Amino acid sequence: MKILIAYTSKHGTTEECVQRLQQHLHGLDVTLKNLAQAPSPSLVEYDIVVVGGSVQFGKFHPALRLFLKENLEVLKQKRLALFLCCGLAHEYEYYEEVLFAKELRAAAFQMLYFGGSLRTDGLPFLDKLFVRHLRTTIAENEIEDGEYTPSMPGILPENIETMASYIRREALKKEQKL
Ligand SMILES: Cc1cc2nc3c(=O)[nH]c(=O)nc-3n(C[C@H](O)[C@H](O)[C@H](O)COP(=O)(O)O)c2cc1C
Incomplete structure (x- = not known):
């Protein structure tokens, strides 16, 4: 097996x-x-x-x-x-x-x-920028849903x-x- x-x-x-x-x-x-x-x-x-x-x-x-x-x-x-x-x-x-x-x-x-993970520490510069952008997306999504504390995965x-x-x-x- x-x-x-x-x-x-x-x-x-x-x-x-x-x-x-x-x-x-x-x-x-x-x-x-x-x-x-x-x-x-x-x-x-x-x-x-x-x-x-x-x-x-x-x-x-x-x-x-x-x-x-x-x-x-x-x-x-x-x-x-x-x-x-x-x-x-x-x-x-x-x-x-x-x-x-x-x-x-x-x-x-x-x-x-x-x-x-959406942590940015240790990431290469361009990856860090993109992950920051993803974090913003989450924040916006949750605000639309009426929640105000973005929860990071x-x-x-x-x-x-x-x-x-x-x-x-x-x-x-x-x-x-x-
Ligand atoms: C450069 C980069 C691009 C990413 N693109 C996406 C994406 O398009 N959608 C998403 O939900 N997460 C995205 N993520 C988040 C990753 O899926 C998440 O960090 C995952 O935990 C990475 O796992 P790994 O370290 O095993 O590759 C991205 C992360 C990085 C660094």
């Missing part, structure tokens, strides 16, 4: 999320693969595949886009879970819809938002834990051949 978590992460938030997910899956055979750093893994040996990444300028990292495209047919046949990280929490359903193919969303046993540990429990359930089903 082998589990693959394939992801991309530009500044480390998604990396932290998948590491937390792996911790929640202790006792299971879980492999993490950063698609931007390693060649695209062969999916044959994995029973469960979890795929996701962060949104940058409205898109996934090119390595993740390529992985999703090249492996579409194989992924549809797997026990599949999807996730994403983004700064604009109010947009995550939109990103899920446009960044994951409809067939993959239909095939997935779970799809969740793991949160995201962060990692959502409860969603990561929920994903882990769904993965455990699938692993059990696989072992019981259900």
Whole structure:
């Protein structure tokens, strides 16, 4: 029973999320693969595949886009879970819809938002400018909704834990051949 978590992460938030997910899956055979750093893994040996990444300028990292495209047919046949990280929490359903193919969303046993960061410390200058712009967008959005204290996103540990429990359930089903 082998589990693959394939992801991309530009500044480390998604990396932290998948590491937390792996911790929640202790006792299971879980492999993490950063698609931007390693060649695209062969999916044959994995029973469960979890795929996701962060949104940058409205898109996934090119390595993740390529992985999703090249492996579409194989992924549809797997026990599949999807996730994403983004700064604009109010947009995550939109990103899920446009960044994951409809067939993959239909095939997935779970799809969740793991949160995201809009911290600017340590970011390169241009990224910092863009993230500042995103923070303004959130503030404006919440003011329109009648709220006046913009809530900045962060990692959502409860969603990561929920994903882990769904993965455990699938692993059990696989072992019981259900
Ligand atoms: C250059 C840049 C572009 C971003 N573009 C978007 C965006 O279009 N939409 C969004 O919701 N969040 C956006 N974000 C926020 C990221 O999705 C968020 O910071 C996420 O936690 C990054 O995860 P990572 O460090 O694993 O790449 C952007 C962040 C950066 C630095």
